[in-house]
Amino acid sequence: MIRFEHVTKVYDRTSRPALDDIDIEIDRGDFAFLVGASGSGKSTFIRLVLREDRASSGSVHVAGQNVARIPSWRVPRLRRGIGVVFQDFRLLPNKDVFGNVAFAMQVIGKSRAVIRQTVPEVLRTVGLEGKGKRLPHELSGGEQQRVAIARAIVNRPGILLADEPTGNLDPATSVGIMNVLDRVNQNGTTVVMATHDGDIVNSMRRRVIELSAGRVVRDEAAGEYTAMIPHVRADGSRELLPAGQAIAPFDTEEDEA
Ligand SMILES: Nc1ncnc2c1ncn2[C@@H]1O[C@H](COP(=O)(O)OP(=O)(O)OP(=O)(O)O)[C@@H](O)[C@H]1O
Secondary structure, three states, X not given: OEEEEEEEEOOOOOOOOOEEEEEEEEOOOOEEEEEOOOOOOHHHHHHHHOOOOOOXXXXXXXOOEEHHHOOHHHHHHHHHOEEEEEOOOOOOOOOOHHHHHHHHHHOOOOOHHHHHHHXXXXXXXXXXXXXXXXXXXXXXXXXXXXXXXXXXXXXXXXXXXXXXXXXXXXXXXXXXXXXXXXXXXXXXXXXXXXXXXXXXXXXHOOEEEEEEOOEEEEEEOOOOOOOEEEEEOOOOOEEEEEHHHHOHHHHHHXXXX
């Protein structure tokens, strides 16, 4: 569904690539977490899928299409097949819940009859039945994110990209949002979620793609937030430690040198 072939992205006026020779495939129906420190390239990955930016080299394929070959006038059609959810919800403040979701259908020319039928169905999917007339400021953060997800999926995209969707939410509310994303995935949508939320990654046990300085340093089918890597103790015995901690003995040696 999403294929990166040796993709490198170097932004103007920077020397270090934001993405460095990324070669990865995310299949139809997958659920993949993108993890990695701030600045490791997660948002850049998402921007390239949406063709908000172009790869400096290599190619990005979405639903079988090389996005660099799509003429500008057809980019909106590419994006119509991709729902996007952000950390800060980005709802229209003067439209109610129904209006926010309906708007995504109006802009692609859906009829009023179809909108009237579809929006309540989608609001039910995200757990917001009966809240169609509320304005965004009358909703909790978790409810606002549910509206954002409803809006992202109402046109049945093949892909849902979520950039830190639980970043502004407390842990309990985040679990509710993950249940919604899981349901969306079970309905066949490929979900890619960039996150710093270790608890969520560890509880979901889905594919984990870890970026570090623009490179894929880990890609596990049912991974955890932090990789556990083998570490040899001074006495020769072995233990599993989080990747960051396992390099400590080498730092010590350097300090002494
Ligand atoms: N428009 C830009 N111009 C120049 N450099 C950029 C631009 N956008 C991102 N970068 C740089 O590219 C690298 C990757 O940034 P990116 O935003 O993709 O990281 P991220 O993993 O999403 O970080 P975060 O977790 O903080 O959102 C960083 O070094 C960043 O400074």
